[in-house]
Amino acid sequence: MGVAVVKLSDTTLGRVMRRPKGVIAGTWLILVVFVAVFAPYLTPYEYDIQDLPNAFRAPDAAHWLGTDEFGRDMLTRIMYGARTSLSVSTIAIGISVFCGMCLGAASGYFGGRFDRAVTAVIDLTWSFPEILVALILVAIIGPGVTGAMVAIGVAYLALFTRLTRSQIMAIKSETFVEASLSLGASHGHILMRHLLPNALAPVIVAAMLATGDAIILEATLGFFGLGAQPPTPSWGGLMSSGTAHMFKAPWIIIIPGVAVAVTVFAINLFGDALIHALDVRARVRES
Amino acid sequence: MKFNKHLLAASVSIASMNAMAPVVFAQEATIVLPSNTVGLTSYNPVTAILTNAAAFLIFDRLVEVDAARNYHPHLAESWEEAEDGMSWVFHLKQGVTFHNGVPFNAQTIADWLPLYDGTDNAYYTAAIDSIQVVDEYTVKFVMKHPEPNLLYNLAIMGVPEPKSFVAMGENFGVTETIGTGPYKLESFDIGQQTVLVRNDDYTWGSPVAKNTGPAKFEHLTFREIAEASTAFLELKTGGVDMLLSVPADFVPEVEKQSDLKLVSVPGRELVYMVMNVVKEPFNDIKVREAAALAINQQEILDNIYGGIGQVADTFLISALPEAKVADEYRIAFNPDKANALLDEAGWTMGADGVRMKDGQPLKVSLWTQSDSVFRRLSEVVQAQLKAVGISAEIGTFDSAMIRDQYKSGEQQVAVRSYVWDNADIVDWFFGGDRLGYPNISMFNDPKAEDLRAAAMTGSKSSDERIANFTAYHEYVLSQFPVAPIYQPVVSVAYNTSRISMPEVFDAPGIGSTVLMDMAPVE
Numbered sequence: 168m169g170v171a172v173v174k175l176s177d178t179t180l181g182r183v184m185r186r187p188k189g190v191i192a193g194t195w196l197i198l199v200v201f202v203a204v205f206a207p208y209l210t211p212y213e214y215d216i217q218d219l220p221n222a223f224r225a226p227d228a229a230h231w232l233g234t235d236e237f238g239r240d241m242l243t244r245i246m247y248g249a250r251t252s253l254s255v256s257t258i259a260i261g262i263s264v265f266c267g268m269c270l271g272a273a274s275g276y277f278g279g280r281f282d283r284a285v286t287a288v289i290d291l292t293w294s295f296p297e298i299l300v301a302l303i304l305v306a307i308i309g310p311g312v313t314g315a316m317v318a319i320g321v322a323y324l325a326l327f328t329r330l331t332r333s334q335i336m337a338i339k340s341e342t343f344v345e346a347s348l349s350l351g352a353s354h355g356h357i358l359m360r361h362l363l364p365n366a367l368a369p370v371i372v373a374a375m376l377a378t379g380d381a382i383i384l385e386a387t388l389g390f391f392g393l394g395a396q397p398p399t400p401s402w403g404g405l406m407s408s409g410t411a412h413m414f415k416a417p418w419i420i421i422i423p424g425v426a427v428a429v430t431v432f433a434i435n436l437f438g439d440a441l442i443h444a445l446d447v448r449a450r451v452r453e454s
Numbered sequence: 455m456k457f458n459k460h461l462l463a464a465s466v467s468i469a470s471m472n473a474m475a476p477v478v479f480a481q482e483a484t485i486v487l488p489s490n491t492v493g494l495t496s497y498n499p500v501t502a503i504l505t506n507a508a509a510f511l512i513f514d515r516l517v518e519v520d521a522a523r524n525y526h527p528h529l530a531e532s533w534e535e536a537e538d539g540m541s542w543v544f545h546l547k548q549g550v551t552f553h554n555g556v557p558f559n560a561q562t563i564a565d566w567l568p569l570y571d572g573t574d575n576a577y578y579t580a581a582i583d584s585i586q587v588v589d590e591y592t593v594k595f596v597m598k599h600p601e602p603n604l605l606y607n608l609a610i611m612g613v614p615e616p617k618s619f620v621a622m623g624e625n626f627g628v629t630e631t632i633g634t635g636p637y638k639l640e641s642f643d644i645g646q647q648t649v650l651v652r653n654d655d656y657t658w659g660s661p662v663a664k665n666t667g668p669a670k671f672e673h674l675t676f677r678e679i680a681e682a683s684t685a686f687l688e689l690k691t692g693g694v695d696m697l698l699s700v701p702a703d704f705v706p707e708v709e710k711q712s713d714l715k716l717v718s719v720p721g722r723e724l725v726y727m728v729m730n731v732v733k734e735p736f737n738d739i740k741v742r743e744a745a746a747l748a749i750n751q752q753e754i755l756d757n758i759y760g761g762i763g764q765v766a767d768t769f770l771i772s773a774l775p776e777a778k779v780a781d782e783y784r785i786a787f788n789p790d791k792a793n794a795l796l797d798e799a800g801w802t803m804g805a806d807g808v809r810m811k812d813g814q815p816l817k818v819s820l821w822t823q824s825d826s827v828f829r830r831l832s833e834v835v836q837a838q839l840k841a842v843g844i845s846a847e848i849g850t851f852d853s854a855m856i857r858d859q860y861k862s863g864e865q866q867v868a869v870r871s872y873v874w875d876n877a878d879i880v881d882w883f884f885g886g887d888r889l890g891y892p893n894i895s896m897f898n899d900p901k902a903e904d905l906r907a908a909a910m911t912g913s914k915s916s917d918e919r920i921a922n923f924t925a926y927h928e929y930v931l932s933q934f935p936v937a938p939i940y941q942p943v944v945s946v947a948y949n950t951s952r953i954s955m956p957e958v959f960d961a962p963g964i965g966s967t968v969l970m971d972m973a974p975v976e
Contacts, residue, residue: 215837216837217833217834219753219756219757219834220757222757236830237830237833237834237837310849310850392824392829392850396848397832397833397836397848398833398837408826408829408830410681410683411681411682411703411827412683412703413683414683414686414707415703415707
């Protein structure tokens with residue numbers, strides 16, 4: 168079984184990487200993750216040490232992407248900013264996927280009053296835009312990385328709860344579930360071994376696409392000054408400080424903007440390739 | 455082809471209309487208020503603790519002040535002070551009427567001044583014992599004690615119509631505002647904009663302005679824009695005609711634009727860092743002194759403000775005589791002493807560059823307002839504090855809301871500024887009866903209160919007042935509730951294709967007398 172799992176993921180990833188957009192997007196994402204993880208080893212500069220006489224330097228040999236309004240190297244800030252953006256968005260989506268799947272699976276499988284209560288609450292949050300939910304939560308928790316993570320996580324909870332619930336509802340009436348039940352399998356066994364694995368594919372794709380949205384949401388919170396607090400860089404925070412110097416030093420706002428745009432585009436491309444790779448019908452046709 | 459013919463006919467007719475139309479000058483101008491006056495909640499001249507240029511156009515004052523800080527007549531034509539300072543007689547201008555038609559006379563003054571009792575601004579009139587109406591246009595103030603600052607206060611205090619003021623209560627200054635000024639309030643959207651319409655009957659302008667008759671613009675719109683880059687973009691693209699305060703950052707940008715003109719006048723603003731003396735760790739005077747000495751004013755002047763303006767080393771703008779304190783009270787950058795003081799206070803440097811005491815790191819919350827100049831300044835202050843081992847986490851608040859936040863008393867340290875050119879600002883920000891806001895530092899010291907009382911009410915002459923305020927100011931500085939940072943100059947930028955202004959501004963700031971000489975470009 169272990170071998171089979173490895174093989175399955177290999178083939179899924181393989182199928183994604185077989186498509187040109189999968190390769191391009193995958194390469195960019197690997198590069199961003201690599202830069203984020205190894206930032207301290209890749210740059211000679213510190214992200215938080217100010218060098219005021221060197222503020223607003225245009226891109227040159229010493230500072231490839233120029234310096235910001237405090238003389239800090241922009242490339243270094245972008246690299247450390249990738250840490251913030253990626254970790255906040257993936258952890259936040261991780262929170263919402265985990266909680267959403269638990270809630271969705273339980274309400275979809277057991278139904279009844281619990282289901283109605285969960286659906287009512289989820290529908291209520293679903294009726295607000297994610298940014299509004301996130302802003303309200305940040306106002307309660309307080310600005311900062313933790314606040315942003317929780318806020319984004321809760322903002323996307325509705326998506327994964329609804330998605331999992333609908334998947335579970337569709338599969339739970341299948342005959343193999345009935346067969347399992349008549350063989351004496353517990354609810355936990357059925358949920359964990361039969362229902363959730365079958366509901367996983369669309370959740371993975373949705374999680375991938377939501378991560379892209381979460382990066383934008385994190386940047387938005389950062390832009391409003393509600394994300395990572397200075398001197399910790401985040402892409403949204405960098406853009407926010409760049410707005411004040413748009414005329415003098417346009418690179419301060421343009422570069423993080425490009426980083427957000429390209430990364431989110433890559434995530435969407437990759438997600439797109441993943442949709443095709445995980446598509447059950449396509450897999451059947453290939454076999 | 456048919457279409458083209460129609461188009462040609464249409465353009466010919468438009469061209470001929472243009473040729474026939476009389477030349478109409480723009481009768482309205484849009485002005486952006488300085489970001490530090492954003493959040494004004496009322497134009498009530500008696501209770502408001504924040505004011506702006508529009509308020510100075512709605513209300514007139516008894517006297518006006520020029521650039522050299524000499525006093526000139528306005529609603530008062532002349533005045534005499536008794537030799538012992540115990541009474542003042544004011545001769546009022548005749549023929550002045552309020553916006554609602556009520557005549558202005560001596561009774562107006564007698565009804566107006568008692569309205570200050572019990573408000574935050576009660577100190578303006580605290581020295582006046584009683585007001586006597588001598589005749590219709592003569593009024594006499596009998597004093598409790600001499601008040602050398604009376605003319606200064608009267609040059610700030612806008613005169614409202616007292617009967618409407620009382621009748622309208624809280625609504626006065628919000629829904630309707632009645633003064634004798636060159637403009638009437640047309641609409642006021644709190645936090646957004648104030649629209650004024652010209653008072654066509656106005657003939658009683660102060661001689662400090664060249665124009666003493668009705669204003670040249672029919673409508674003036676004052677907009678509140680907290681963000682400097684937005685305000686500058688609006689000016690550049692023609693959305694607004696004038697910025698009353700251009701941040702130093704944007705001065706080179708304005709100078710690059712051929713249709714924009716920049717006029718600089720000596721500033722009345724002081725940028726400073728204030729510490730809460732009752733909250734850890736700043737309840738220890740050594741930590742306060744260390745934090746104050748960690749601030750590198752020159753570095754901030756050179757890099758944040760492009761070298762425009764000057765550093766501050768006292769709590770008062772340097773043009774004031776009370777700013778001339780003994781050298782030992784001046785607060786200037788001294789990192790070695792800062793480090794030594796923190797060592798003495800028991801805060802030892804930790805491995806991560808943050809000092810520790812009893813297992814607790816030296817971490818503070820640094821509050822600031824959300825506009826970009828303050829955010830940037832705060833980040834530099836954060837780095838300068840970090841250099842001596844104080845870790846500051848920046849908390850940003852909306853510029854319009856931060857004063858309410860201070861009232862909670864939760865602040866530890868904040869970076870902010872004030873605009874004022876009188877030594878009584880020390881009383882305003884450090885008086886023991888104004889804790890929270892305006893006394894953000896929560897400073898309440900018995901010795902300071904004695905010195906304060908002597909300065910505010912115990913001075914018989916101008917010289918004595920200067921000496922008393924200097925002593926009070928020195929004592930406050932010696933307790934380090936504050937670290938002075940910077941004194942800007944005020945740079946006004948306007949669109950020369952829309953507005954003409956006098957070459958020299960004969961006023962300490964951009965007040966009503968300057969705006970009265972503003973005219974549309976022909």
